[in-house]
Amino acid sequence: MLARRSFLKLSSLGLSAFGFSSFRSEADARKPIVISTWREGIEANKAAWAVLSKGGRALDAVEQGVRVTEASQNCCVGLGANPDRDGYVTLDSCIMDEFSNCGSVAFLERIKHPVSVARRVMEKTPHVMLVGSGAQQFAQAEGFPLEPQKLSVEAQKAYDNWLIKSEYKPVINIENSGNLKKQEAFAPHKLENGNWNHDTIGMVALDANGNLSGSCTTSGMGFKMRGRLGDSPIIGAGLFVDNEIGAATATGQGEDVIRICGSHLVVELMRQGNSPEMACKKAVERIIKIKGPAAKDIQVGFIAINKKGEYGGYCIQKGFDFAVCYADDKNFMVPGKFII
Numbered sequence: 001m002l003a004r005r006s007f008l009k010l011s012s013l014g015l016s017a018f019g020f021s022s023f024r025s026e027a028d029a030r031k032p033i034v035i036s037t038w039r040e041g042i043e044a045n046k047a048a049w050a051v052l053s054k055g056g057r058a059l060d061a062v063e064q065g066v067r068v069t070e071a072s073q074n075c076c077v078g079l080g081a082n083p084d085r086d087g088y089v090t091l092d093s094c095i096m097d098e099f100s101n102c103g104s105v106a107f108l109e110r111i112k113h114p115v116s117v118a119r120r121v122m123e124k125t126p127h128v129m130l131v132g133s134g135a136q137q138f139a140q141a142e143g144f145p146l147e148p149q150k151l152s153v154e155a156q157k158a159y160d161n162w163l164i165k166s167e168y169k170p171v172i173n174i175e176n177s178g179n180l181k182k183q184e185a186f187a188p189h190k191l192e193n194g195n196w197n198h199d200t201i202g203m204v205a206l207d208a209n210g211n212l213s214g215s216c217t218t219s220g221m222g223f224k225m226r227g228r229l230g231d232s233p234i235i236g237a238g239l240f241v242d243n244e245i246g247a248a249t250a251t252g253q254g255e256d257v258i259r260i261c262g263s264h265l266v267v268e269l270m271r272q273g274n275s276p277e278m279a280c281k282k283a284v285e286r287i288i289k290i291k292g293p294a295a296k297d298i299q300v301g302f303i304a305i306n307k308k309g310e311y312g313g314y315c316i317q318k319g320f321d322f323a324v325c326y327a328d329d330k331n332f333m334v335p336g337k338f339i340i
């Protein structure tokens with residue numbers, strides 16, 4: 001039995017008499033923490049970590065984090081990304097905080113930082129979603145400049161390439177087909193033909209105060225039908241946060257994420273006692289059950305964290321990875337486990 005004097009000594013150090021063999025629990029060791037989809041997540045996590053490591057709010061972290069990806073011309077997210085089939089880049093984004101406040105913009109054109117406009121919708125309007133020209137008008141009224149309507153060099157090339165066949169066959173995110181370029185470490189995913197193969201970053205974070213937030217931002221499926229929206233700007237589909245339980249975000253074929261209210265489902269599965277990884281797996285299994293054999297033609301990946309700072313991810317098929325950061329020197333890729 002622990003002597004009373006030793007117990008008092010441990011207590012005075014703020015340490016539990018029962019936990020003295022490891023002074024910090026695993027869960028504590030992972031708070032704060034930020035995770036985000038795909039290799040672009042590494043750079044995005046750095047910006048988020050700059051906020052979290054100073055004791056900042058998860059909401060600020062997830063906004064600052066994905067802004068890095070939105071601003072990158074060398075990426076598949078933001079104004080540098082692939083256009084719709086009519087040649088226009090249209091952006092979708094949402095954000096959600098620890099109080100279940102949320103904001104979203106969709107079908108937004110010529111604005112560099114949709115996630116920040118989504119945050120303004122959340123904080124400055126009584127609404128959750130603004131779309132199209134109304135969202136753009138609101139953004140301008142809030143001081144966001146209207147950027148030139150011009151495709152990036154990369155996107156123009158990809159669009160010209162697509163126009164040759166103009167085949168409307170929206171398939172995204174399947175990266176195990178062997179046609180992926182040899183990657184430099186943490187370089188964005190690119191196909192041999194130069195096209196981006198995905199177009200989204202989703203990020204969820206737990207801050208030092210134990211509060212959760214998330215963001216998701218995308219140019220959507222490349223060469224999509226004009227006006228098409230995926231899951232990414234839809235609260236409950238592309239992103240969901242419940243500060244009592246956890247947070248989740250999605251990437252991949254948005255239509256199939258929407259069908260199961262994917263991110264909300266992942267959080268509810270965590271509420272039922274599943275780990276983040278198991279919750280993501282069960283959500284993926286539900287999509288596979290609905291799709292049947294056609295599941296092999298699509299990709300969907302979920303990532304999630306819970307209130308303790310445990311994290312996980314799962315996807316339909318090989319090729320999805322996500323970035324995890326919980327210390328200055330701990331920002332690394334985790335391959336998503338897959339089912340097919």
Ligand code: SD4
Binds near residue numbers: 173197230232251
């Ligand atoms: C969409 N979920 O628009 C997005 C696409 C995506 O990586 O995640 N691409 O359906």
